[in-house]
Amino acid sequence: MAEFLQFAFSGLTVGAVYALVALGFTLIYNASDVVNFAQGDFVMIGGMSTVFLYATGVPLPLAAIIAILTAVIVGLLLHRLAIEPARGASPVTLIIITIGASMFIRGVAQIVFDKQFHQLPAFSGDRPIEILGATLLPQSLWVLGGGLAVFVALWLFLERTLIGKAVLATAANRLGARLVGINTAVILAIAFGVSASIGALAGVLATPITLTRFDLGTIMTLKGFAAAMLGGMGSPLGAVVGGLLLGLIEAFGAGYISSVYKDGFSFIAILVVLFVMPRGLFGGRSVERV
Amino acid sequence: MLTVEGLKARYGRIEALKGVDLTVGAGEIVALVGANGAGKTTLLRTISGIEPAAAGRIVFEGQPIERLASHVRVARGISQSPEGRQVFAPLSVEDNLRLGGYRRRDGAAAATADLERCFTLFPILKERRRQAAGSLSGGQQQMLAIGRALMAAPKLLLLDEPSLGLAPVIVDQILAAITRLRSEGMTVLLVEQNAAAALAIADRGYVLELGTVTLTGTGRALLDDPKVREAYLGV
Ligand SMILES: Nc1ncnc2c1ncn2[C@@H]1O[C@H](COP(=O)(O)OP(=O)(O)OP(=O)(O)O)[C@@H](O)[C@H]1O
Numbered sequence: 001m002a003e004f005l006q007f008a009f010s011g012l013t014v015g016a017v018y019a020l021v022a023l024g025f026t027l028i029y030n031a032s033d034v035v036n037f038a039q040g041d042f043v044m045i046g047g048m049s050t051v052f053l054y055a056t057g058v059p060l061p062l063a064a065i066i067a068i069l070t071a072v073i074v075g076l077l078l079h080r081l082a083i084e085p086a087r088g089a090s091p092v093t094l095i096i097i098t099i100g101a102s103m104f105i106r107g108v109a110q111i112v113f114d115k116q117f118h119q120l121p122a123f124s125g126d127r128p129i130e131i132l133g134a135t136l137l138p139q140s141l142w143v144l145g146g147g148l149a150v151f152v153a154l155w156l157f158l159e160r161t162l163i164g165k166a167v168l169a170t171a172a173n174r175l176g177a178r179l180v181g182i183n184t185a186v187i188l189a190i191a192f193g194v195s196a197s198i199g200a201l202a203g204v205l206a207t208p209i210t211l212t213r214f215d216l217g218t219i220m221t222l223k224g225f226a227a228a229m230l231g232g233m234g235s236p237l238g239a240v241v242g243g244l245l246l247g248l249i250e251a252f253g254a255g256y257i258s259s260v261y262k263d264g265f266s267f268i269a270i271l272v273v274l275f276v277m278p279r280g281l282f283g284g285r286s287v288e289r290v
Numbered sequence: 291m292l293t294v295e296g297l298k299a300r301y302g303r304i305e306a307l308k309g310v311d312l313t314v315g316a317g318e319i320v321a322l323v324g325a326n327g328a329g330k331t332t333l334l335r336t337i338s339g340i341e342p343a344a345a346g347r348i349v350f351e352g353q354p355i356e357r358l359a360s361h362v363r364v365a366r367g368i369s370q371s372p373e374g375r376q377v378f379a380p381l382s383v384e385d386n387l388r389l390g391g392y393r394r395r396d397g398a399a400a401a402t403a404d405l406e407r408c409f410t411l412f413p414i415l416k417e418r419r420r421q422a423a424g425s426l427s428g429g430q431q432q433m434l435a436i437g438r439a440l441m442a443a444p445k446l447l448l449l450d451e452p453s454l455g456l457a458p459v460i461v462d463q464i465l466a467a468i469t470r471l472r473s474e475g476m477t478v479l480l481v482e483q484n485a486a487a488a489l490a491i492a493d494r495g496y497v498l499e500l501g502t503v504t505l506t507g508t509g510r511a512l513l514d515d516p517k518v519r520e521a522y523l524g525v
């Protein structure tokens with residue numbers, strides 16, 4: 001029982017990080033049909049910027065805020081310099097552009113930062129909380145709480161505000177959106193900015209647990225993408241469930257079977273789900289266009 | 291209200307509008323008829339700012355607007371129900387309508403009042419307000435597209451083929467709604483392939499052929515014109 005709980009805790013923590021990356025994917029995908037393969041790099045920017053600012057003596061909360069703003073600026077630049085000029089290009093072209101952007105970001109990060117692994121101190125200390133014989137790090141609560149807060153905020157934004165609805169409208173029908181007076185370029189910029197901030201926040205929250213390095217983005221993109229596919233690309237709820245599920249599968253696979261094949265389990269699980277439900281668990285959203 | 295002068299538009303090498311002149315006065319229904327590929331949709335898209343004008347002027351309420359972004363033109367009071375409806379399929383009927391009012395700055399109460407007016411005009415939309423727009427029938431989607439355009443509280447309403455592919459009873463309902471809008475003071479530029487129906491409710495009409503206006507007159511006069519009768523009314 002204690003062992004089971006222990007695996008569940010670590011799975012949920014990692015899963016919450018995946019869920020945040022997947023939420024970032026979801027938002028940009030919803031607004032633009034672009035699958036942004038630079039999404040994981042926002043996680044890296046969030047973590048690395050906080051580490052380096054903190055090292056120069058900036059208080060941790062302030063460092064985190066500056067780091068998130070940095071990621072937002074990078075997200076806006078990505079949209080303005082790479083996506084917007086290619087407006088009207090096919091989704092595949094846009095995906096390739098984001099892959100290129102991701103390589104570029106990693107290259108710059110290697111120069112601006114360094115090639116070492118870095119860590120942040122835990123926000124509320126390292127003393128584990130004991131629950132039924134298993135232990136939970138306080139930082140895990142930060143990660144889970146942050147994930148929940150972002151999910152609720154994003155849901156409220158998309159479902160309860162007119163600008164959020166405009167994001168969905170832009171995704172559903174670009175021409176229709178322009179004809180009702182939505183400035184679609186601004187909407188896409190908002191999607192990239194918000195998405196970058198979500199990724200960066202994940203990086204800030206997770207770095208005390210997982211370490212970060214200039215190339216963290218690659219694996220984060222991969223896991224976040226897998227989580228989004230598992231949950232159904234485009235569904236915020238799917239992103240969260242997909243992320244948590246992926247984290248749990250990895251943790252239990254590693255714990256009960258073998259940690260060597262940790263990534264293998266999750267990808268097998270994804271293949272099975274996509275085989276049975278090609279749109280992912282919550283991907284039923286798209287409605288026939290007449 | 292709207293004056294178009296020497297308007298040209300092109301898709302790459304194809305010149306879809308070759309210098310179109312047209313006016314729409316306040317409170318009028320003006321019909322624009324013409325065969326497939328004449329450039330009717332292109333004209334409406336250029337007036338809305340979806341396609342750029344290659345040459346010529348578009349003057350709306352005394353101001354040149356041909357260089358303004360599409361969202362600014364909506365804010366100025368031009369809205370369009372486009373060809374193919376272009377509704378937001380996954381969003382609810384009500385969300386589609388509310389988004390029609392995206393550029394309004396006259397407060398929630400006015401928007402809600404207009405929402406009720408839309409529902410009075412098209413009661414089926416009220417019944418289906420929580421349903422996804424993509425699940426509506428073609429005729430209902432057409433009503434939604436018109437309602438969405440009305441939610442912008444426009445001064446000029448552009449309608450592109452509102453009767454396309456619809457059953458005759460639905461066409462009658464939509465034409466009745468357009469006439470009713472005029473009686474409430476709306477100005478309408480109506481594009482139709484169904485020339486007989488459009489000219490019958492229009493104050494004036496234009497015939498567009500291969501990107502140029504070839505005939506113009508009152509709706510009645512065009513309906514009686516032998517060339518129009520032969521080419522567009524099949525008589
Ligand atoms: N996106 C486009 N790219 C290239 N050519 C286009 C495009 N849209 C329209 N055209 C061409 O421009 C001309 C005018 O087309 P338009 O759609 O404006 O005509 P229309 O009068 O609305 O026709 P319909 O009655 O079929 O709707 C046609 O020759 C058409 O082939």
Ligand SMILES: [Mg+2]
Nearest residue numbers: 330331332373
């Ligand atoms: Mg047309």
